[in-house]
Amino acid sequence: MTAEETIKQTIDANDVVLFMKGNKMMPQCGFSSRVAGVLNYMGVDFADVNVLADDGIRQGIKDFSDWPTIPQLYVKGEFVGGCDIITEMTLSGELDQLFEAKGVSFDKDAADKIRDANA
Amino acid sequence: MTRAEKIVERLEAAFAPSVLDVVDESEAHRGHAGFQEGGESHFRVMIEAEAFAGLSRIEKHRAVHGALGRDLVAQIHALALTIRP
Numbered sequence: 001m002t003a004e005e006t007i008k009q010t011i012d013a014n015d016v017v018l019f020m021k022g023n024k025m026m027p028q029c030g031f032s033s034r035v036a037g038v039l040n041y042m043g044v045d046f047a048d049v050n051v052l053a054d055d056g057i058r059q060g061i062k063d064f065s066d067w068p069t070i071p072q073l074y075v076k077g078e079f080v081g082g083c084d085i086i087t088e089m090t091l092s093g094e095l096d097q098l099f100e101a102k103g104v105s106f107d108k109d110a111a112d113k114i115r116d117a118n119a
Numbered sequence: 120m121t122r123a124e125k126i127v128e129r130l131e132a133a134f135a136p137s138v139l140d141v142v143d144e145s146e147a148h149r150g151h152a153g154f155q156e157g158g159e160s161h162f163r164v165m166i167e168a169e170a171f172a173g174l175s176r177i178e179k180h181r182a183v184h185g186a187l188g189r190d191l192v193a194q195i196h197a198l199a200l201t202i203r204p
Contacts, residue, residue, distance in 0.1 A: 030151075067180075067181075068193070081177055082180070084180070088176065
């Protein structure tokens with residue numbers, strides 16, 4: 001299977017996928033860590049793909065989305081953004097709206113706590 | 120020309136921003152992955168320009184990536200972007 005096929009299959013098979021450096025339990029980059037931390041804290045069930053474990057995926061995901069940086073978040077097969085965008089959307093409540101619209105379950109109280117802590 | 124100067128030059132040429140702030144945060148990442156001796160590996164950019172009005176978040180970021188160019192983006196280990204409006 002090519003890297004592109006692997007990526008396609010992964011985002012088709014999982015509602016929420018984070019391509020990141022390291023994994024959700026042990027991120028290896030501050031930006032990946034921040035996004036994984038938000039999703040973990042919000043109780044979102046997501047698949048994590050460690051791009052450092054596979055050079056083909058590491059380059060392939062950048063080509064796939066035409067986006068030069070890691071992490072990259074996908075919800076229901078759709079590219080949502082990287083660390084800056086996810087951070088902004090978390091604080092504005094847009095991430096909650098996206099999860100609600102896409103039928104992804106998450107802990108609304110936890111999301112509110114993130115916003116309270118960063119108000 | 121330093122990378123920071125290139126970032127400023129390319130973003131000014133592309134967007135004529137009303138606010139542009141480019142900060143080299145590399146020193147804060149000394150010893151971490153991607154740190155390069157001499158700095159210029161980790162940047163934080165704040166840009167405000169009329170050109171971004173009406174674009175989605177992803178479109179805004181793509182516009183900045185495009186203006187910086189693949190060569191410069193590939194040299195930078197980390198780029199944190201705040202884009203307004």
